[in-house]
Amino acid sequence: MLRAIDSSSGEIVILHALPLSEIKRLKRTGSFICPKCHEPVYARSGSRMVAHFAHHPKSRCNEKNGGEGEYHETGKWLIYESLKREGYQVLLEPYLKTLQQRPDMLLHYQNTWMAIEFQCARIPIRDIAYRTKNYQKKGIHPLWVIGANQLKRKGRELLQVSDFHKYMIHYHRQAYALYFFDPTLCSWITARSLWSNGERYVNANLEIMKMNSSFRFIHLFGTSPAVPHLTASSWLHYMTRQRRTYSPRTSSQELQWRQFLYLRNLHFSLIPSESMIPLKSQLFLPSRLKIWQSRFIIDVFSPTPIHQKIQTSTIPTPFTSPLLDHVTPNPAEEYLDLLEKLNFVKKGKDNHYYKLKEIAYPKGREEAEKRDRALVTQLLKM
């Protein structure tokens, strides 16, 4: 915990707010008690942790270090104090009578109110949805901040994203983002420009920001490009893997897809490059990127005559959450807009898409991979 009572003066001491030399002195000579259980506690600090007070190992106090309550409490205080230091109008745990809700913080930010919820434990998604909708009804923007203890990193730019996380995805500055806070390191971790190919993990542009004196709350929202953040190499790597890897043990979704291709005399290594286009809204789709895009091209796009209207009903519908109410993900539009940029379709005045030219089916793997490279170069230039 961040605060304890100094047993000689009776005053509350907030350890991490003190200069380093003072913290060092108090670690040696100070004597403190816990404001909750009144047992003695001791000061702890180090280069990789926020200076705080800890109970002795045998303590049964529920504020005891390491507990979820403690983690949440520390995070809440650190965020609150940092916002205060920046001069924001911010209230800690205000009770909102009309909503009968108590957000961790209520912040006045860019002419509106923002309710900050610091969520360190898994709660049912219906609770996240309920609280989100309630805030929105009152014109308050919810900002869900997830405890870094719930961050499941699977690589430099890979995250495991469960439904619990999905309900806390925000859409800020044209990108999907998750916000994490680590109270032990006093750092924010933003996962921006999230994108997925429908496989196990989600790609993200991860940024760690130490909440020091040069940190500003506004930095969290960054800026991002209109297409999902990805490099040519990671995208090409994905395409090449889809063409070259045949794993005998695979999901039923993949097996059904292979059967689908087989019935049409096609091989998985020779699907059109345009059936592996990354989209922001893929994150919210139940079906893998290459599966629904190739089914669309093979069964809908290719049989449609030139200049005729393209049907989009086979494109899967996204999962959505109340946080994304104003920006409901629209994979059909996102995909066809990109196909328009590539001159395969043209959007009519009636908002339907009309076919302009055929999408090519490569004859061999060499041709396929050459087409992949050309597509990636073309799309990343846009």
Ligand SMILES: [Zn+2]
């Ligand atoms: Zn205690």
